Amino acid sequence: MKILEDRIRQDGVLKPGNVLKVDNFLNHQMDIALFDEMGKEWARRFADKPINKILTIEASGIGIAAIVSRHFGNVPVVFAKKAKSINLEGDVYKTKIESFTHKKVYDVIVSKKYIGPEDHVLIIDDFLANGCALQGLIELVQEANATIEGIGIAIEKGFQQGGEIIRSKGIQLESLAIVDGIDDASGTIKFREQ
Amino acid sequence: MKILEDRIRQDGVLKPGNVLKVDNFLNHQMDIALFDEMGKEWARRFADKPINKILTIEASGIGIAAIVSRHFGNVPVVFAKKAKSINLEGDVYKTKIESFTHKKVYDVIVSKKYIGPEDHVLIIDDFLANGCALQGLIELVQEANATIEGIGIAIEKGFQQGGEIIRSKGIQLESLAIVDGIDDASGTIKFREQ
DSSP states (O other): OHHHHHHHHHHOEEETTTEEEOTTTTSSEEOHHHHHHHHHHHHHHTTTSOOOEEEEETTHHHHHHHHHHGGGTTOOEEEEBSSOOTTSOSOEEEEEEEETTTTEEEEEEEEGGGOOTTOEEEEEEEEESSOHHHHHHHHHHHHTTOEEEEEEEEEEETTSSHHHHHHHTTOOEEEEEEEEEEETTTTEEEEOOO | OHHHHHHHHHHOEEETTTEEEOTTTTSSEEOHHHHHHHHHHHHHHTTTSOOOEEEEETTHHHHHHHHHHGGGTTOOEEEEBSSOOTTSOSOEEEEEEEETTTTEEEEEEEEGGGOOTTOEEEEEEEEESSOHHHHHHHHHHHHTTOEEEEEEEEEEETTSSHHHHHHHTTOOEEEEEEEEEEETTTTEEEEOOO
16 A cells, blocks of 8 residues: 555654564554545455454554444444453453563453454454464454454564464455565665555 | 433443443444544534644543544544553653552653644543543643643543542543443433533
8 A cells, every 4th residue: 555655664763673663653643544544445455345343452453443444334343452451341252462572471352242253353453573463363253253354454564474374364464565674774665566 | 412421321331339331332342433423522612722633541542532533634643652662762751640440550651752842632531530541641741841722531430539630720621421420229320411
């Protein structure tokens, strides 16, 4: 998606160790007009899918998912929570996700009330790298006997394994920008042709 | 705001200890069409304010704030983060917030890049009870020498002190539903006339 790639080139900050920081517009400060364009694009790519629910995970996925819902008829958006809240009672689906960014393993939960066999789910998140978070969300949907209609990711790090693992499961994964290489010394980013 | 009060009466779950759970539509599963109506209402109430940025806090405020931005010309939305992320580098404004729900104190940070003296800020959050989270956000905005134009809250627990403390500071606080009493035994909620 050209406008996202252009924005990453313009405002993304490259750091040693293949780190790409996009907190200017994606995951700390959020550009809502950009999210709207992303929603339009996913609506086009998933036009044939009977999506009736969007699932994301706190915190960075929530803003994107909320705006995206508008392009799928305002379907409910559920965000998985990263720790047991004493206010979230009753039965939950639960899995564990390993975060390499934060170097820890945490529980991720979704209330059984908000996802079930009748749901056709689009999973939305901001980043895909090793795929741990996404695999956790996939497990939650499968536990609920819901149908995964597809996955929308803003930025995929194509040089890490997550995308390949997910696609090998036969799931339609639509990453709007796939970064195949980062050279922080020269400040260049190589995007995969789509 | 009548449609929010109606929705709370319809889908809110009352528990002993003045607990009101609204995870069906507000802070776990999110009703995007409802958020859109809330955004319209805040746009009306803050119509005379030169708001150019929205500030919220992860996680429950993010979805509401993203949708609300659409009613303020898609101004950038910044969400304060609840712990130091190794991916959020550089200078940050920082404060501490005590959570009674989770019974702990945590650091809350916002990058100095995304809030500054030129900003006219609308603070958005889902709940206001004792006001600790909100006072933390107010401190962050003041540290940044930005202007607080107002605060929009979905549900205020009017029988707790937060609203009174904030209003006594002379800040325009617009809570779309103010709960003055909860009786979980009879299942009744008393809303403040607005």
